[in-house]
Structure formats: structure tokens, C-alpha cells
Amino acid sequence: MTKVINFAHRGSSAICPENTMAAFHKALEQGATGIETDVQMSRDGRLVLIHDEMLNRTTSGKGLVKDHSWSEIGQLxxxxxxxxxxxxxxxxSLEQLLDFTRDKGTIVNIExxxxxxxxxxLEERVIECxxxxxxEERVIISSFNxxxxxxxxxxxxxxxxxxLxxxxxxxVWDYAQTVGADALHAFKYAVLPEWVEQARSKGLVYHPFTVNDAKEMMHLMQAGVAGIITDFPDVLHGLLHGEGG
Known part of the structure; x- marks a missing residue:
């Protein structure tokens, strides 16, 4: 089970502010082998790592990300x-995260x-970056779109x-093939062992989200998922290395 990718959801977001370099650094310290993050675009086309379309919840700013320049966002x-x-x-920015992870072997899930x-x-800019x-070999691009x-x-x-x-x-494994997808980023309750097996037979893997309970992590690992997206990468790391469960 040690091959399961330990994706830190927005970094180590249980103990750090989500989608910040502090959260990404802490995630790797806690044993994460993957980082999940969210990308939007500033008014001047820069790739901004933030979950909400609005700045209000997680920054000192207000209004839509798309209505602010990168310079303005950088002051928040x-x-x-x-x-x-x-x-x-x-x-x-996405550049900062990729620069941080590129020599570390980390898998980066860009939503x-x-x-x-x-x-x-947005698609062109992310791919260019x-x-x-x-x-290219260590990035997974996901989206509900x-x-x-x-x-x-x-x-x-x-x-x-x-x-997603x-x-x-x-x-869903048949549908995913029409999209050309490689992975199923399902909500954690939409994963069953038989579905994991059927998906695998079509060359698809499951990376369920957002799994914060140790028992749920164990259940999903036993079901054969290839990765788990969690706010607690330290808990998953412990399970993967026999320190709990």
C-alpha cells in the first residue's frame, strides 16, 4: 500500500492556511508525496493558487480574483x-509551486x-507553465469542468x-474514456472496491477526496485506490508506514 499517493489537499490545510507556500512546505515535511491545489487567473493572466473565485475568505482582499492584477493580489x-x-x-503562483516541487519527486494535482x-x-497557460x-510526467490536471x-x-x-x-x-470508467481522462477524482463516498477494479481494467485509477478519517483512509487503500486527497497528510503517512490504523 505504500505506493498510494498521499495528496495534501491545498497543502497541509488543517494546520496551515490553505494554498500557501507554508501549507505546501508543511505537507512535504509531513510525508505528503503529492500536493493538490487550485488555480485561477488574475486580471493580467497570471496563474493564481486560490480555491475561491472571491478573495474574501482566505485573503485580506475583496472581490473576484479575475478583477485584480497579480501585483494587487501579491500585496494581500x-x-x-x-x-x-x-x-x-x-x-x-503556480510557478512558485512548480519551482518548489520539481526537484522533489512530488506529484502535483492542479485543479x-x-x-x-x-x-x-486557462488551459493553455497551465500547460505552458x-x-x-x-x-509533464508529475502533474495531474483535474476539474469539475x-x-x-x-x-x-x-x-x-x-x-x-x-x-472531478x-x-x-x-x-464512470466508460464515461472517463470519452473525456480521455486517466484518473477518477471522486468524492470519497463514490468509491467501491468493485468499481476500483473495473476502472483498473480500463486503465483508470481512483484518487478520492477529501478523506480525513483514518478508518476511511484504510478502507479506501484496501479497496485499491491509487491516491488519497486529504487535509491530514501526516495521518495518511502514518498509515502507509505502519504507524497507525
């Missing part, structure tokens, strides 16, 4: 909302946040994609 505090110890933490705000050219850092994943596969067939979905889609 992205840590104090979580804890005063993180005051001054910044919103990172395209283009379901509410449709960012023109991944190629710039030579990370499956049209975007079809576009990514057309632009970069060498980069893995994963379809919430419910028990019928024979």
Missing part, C-alpha cells in the same frame, strides 16, 4: 485569517477552477487528467 495577506502566526503569508468563472486561455518546469479536460488532452496528451465528480456516476 493570505495567512492572518487562519492564525496570527501566518500573518504576511502571500497568495502563491482548474473554471466552473463558475470561465477563464479564457507545466512544460516550462518540465513537470470536463470540457476543460478534453481541451487539455488535445493540447497536451502527455499530461494526465482526472475528472461528486456522485455515483454510472460506469
Amino acid at each position: 495577506d493570505a495567512g492572518s485569517w487562519f492564525h496570527e502566526d501566518f500573518q504576511g503569508e502571500k497568495v502563491p 482548474l477552477k473554471n466552473g463558475v468563472v470561465l477563464y479564457p486561455g 507545466v512544460r516550462q518546469y518540465g513537470m 470536463h470540457y476543460a479536460l478534453v481541451k487539455c488532452k488535445a493540447l497536451a496528451p502527455e499530461i494526465s487528467t482526472g475528472i 465528480y461528486m456522485e455515483g456516476l454510472y460506469e
Whole structure:
């Protein structure tokens, strides 16, 4: 089971402000072998790592990410909302994360946040950035917008994609093949051992989200998933290395 990818959800987001370099650094310290993050675009086309379309919840800013320049976003505090110890933490760019991980063997799951705000050219810019850092073999692009994943596969067939979905889609492994996807990023309750096996027979792997309970982690590992997306990479690391469960 040690081959299961330990994806830190927005970094080590249980103890650090999500989608910050502090969270990404802590995740690797805790044994994460993968990092899951979210990408949006600034007004001037920079790739911004932030989950919400709005700045309000996780930064000192207000309004839509798309309405602010990268320079403006760079001046915001992205840590104090979580804890005063993180005051001054910044919103990172995709370039910063790829530069941090490229020599560490880390798998990076980039979720395209283009379901509410449709960012023109987001797919092209993300792929260009991944190629710039030579990370094609270690990046998975995921999205709830499956049209975007079809576009990514057309632009970069060498980069893995994963379809994000919430419910028990019928024979999702067949549907995923129509999208050209490589992985099923299912909500944790939409995963059964027999489905994992059927998906594997079609060359697809499961990376369920967001799994924070140790018993659920064990159940999913026993079901044969290839990766788990969690807010607690330290807990999953312990299970993978026989330190709990």
C-alpha cells in the first residue's frame, strides 16, 4: 500500500492556511508525496493558487480574483485569517509551486477552477507553465469542468487528467474514456472496491477526496485506490508506514 499517493489537499490545510507556500512546505515535511491545489487567473493572466473565485475568505482582499492584477493580489495577506502566526503569508503562483516541487519527486494535482468563472486561455497557460518546469510526467490536471479536460488532452496528451465528480456516476470508467481522462477524482463516498477494479481494467485509477478519517483512509487503500486527497497528510503517512490504523 505504500505506493498510494498521499495528496495534501491545498497543502497541509488543517494546520496551515490553505494554498500557501507554508501549507505546501508543511505537507512535504509531513510525508505528503503529492500536493493538490487550485488555480485561477488574475486580471493580467497570471496563474493564481486560490480555491475561491472571491478573495474574501482566505485573503485580506475583496472581490473576484479575475478583477485584480497579480501585483494587487501579491500585496494581500493570505495567512492572518487562519492564525496570527501566518500573518504576511502571500497568495502563491503556480510557478512558485512548480519551482518548489520539481526537484522533489512530488506529484502535483492542479485543479482548474473554471466552473463558475470561465477563464479564457486557462488551459493553455497551465500547460505552458507545466512544460516550462518540465513537470509533464508529475502533474495531474483535474476539474469539475470536463470540457476543460478534453481541451487539455488535445493540447497536451502527455499530461494526465482526472475528472472531478461528486456522485455515483454510472460506469464512470466508460464515461472517463470519452473525456480521455486517466484518473477518477471522486468524492470519497463514490468509491467501491468493485468499481476500483473495473476502472483498473480500463486503465483508470481512483484518487478520492477529501478523506480525513483514518478508518476511511484504510478502507479506501484496501479497496485499491491509487491516491488519497486529504487535509491530514501526516495521518495518511502514518498509515502507509505502519504507524497507525
